[in-house]
Amino acid sequence: MEAKVLHKLQCPTWIDFEKFPRKSSGSVRFSRRMREEKRLRVLISAQMEPDIASNQRSYDSVKVSCTFNSFSASVLESGNVHAPVDEAQVLKNKSQEIEPYLSGRCIYLVGMMGSGKTTVGKILSGVLGYSFFDCDTLIEQSVDGTSVAEIFKLYGEGFFREKETEVLQKLSLMRQLVVSTGGGAVTRPINWRYMQKGISVWLDVPLEALAQRIAAVGTDSRPLLHQCESGDAYTEVVFLSLQTI
Ligand SMILES: Nc1ncnc2c1ncn2[C@@H]1O[C@H](COP(=O)(O)OP(=O)(O)O)[C@@H](O)[C@H]1O
């Protein structure tokens, strides 16, 4: 007995399935014992495995096999299919999914320097139709265009933190924003009060990946990484990792 099967895989949105080559249909061969069955139910299972070797998870593999109830049928398609995972597309898909639940509330992206708050924030805001604000940029504008690095040098970290809190206070009065906060914004409890009016999303990235990204773009805009004595354990680890790259 042979049954025609249409490949219609339900895939999680984090896989850009359009990138996977697939046949429009396939056939499965069942044993005679199954003839008595009135209805065929075919289960197609897909196994996705992140490619550990690839640091950026840019490849995943899909294994498609076929079973019929408790009987195993001939394999419809086997082997690993490799296709790139488009991270930006995955993020766009996820953004569309959450949009109906936001009701205009702001999203605050928090995470260490280099965790991708600015990169993710721009994509997210574009899909949601929200405005994007980078706290560092707003702080620079509030100090007559002085760069973050210069603000640290001229006025010190305490002054920078005050400005950061002022910026967050103003943003908390608005709606439909995606805000990229500075890596250290969460260290001040007063900032939490402003951010809790929206939804905070923590971008948790392994330290080695952070160090690699920062090493690639340089530390010019991140003055805290210019010295090891920040007193902050995370910053110190990233700083030490940077020395070894
Ligand atoms: N998911 C990602 N994978 C690889 N590199 C990334 C990713 N997100 C951001 N980057 C890169 O890391 C660097 C820092 O990102 P950025 O968005 O500026 O981080 P943050 O705003 O949190 O400091 C940029 O060069 C950016 O292109």
Ligand SMILES: O=C(O)C1=C[C@@H](OP(=O)(O)O)[C@@H](O)[C@H](O)C1
């Ligand atoms: O961790 C921090 O305290 C800081 C992170 C930087 O922002 P990014 O997280 O956008 O790199 C910048 O605001 C400043 O160097 C302070």
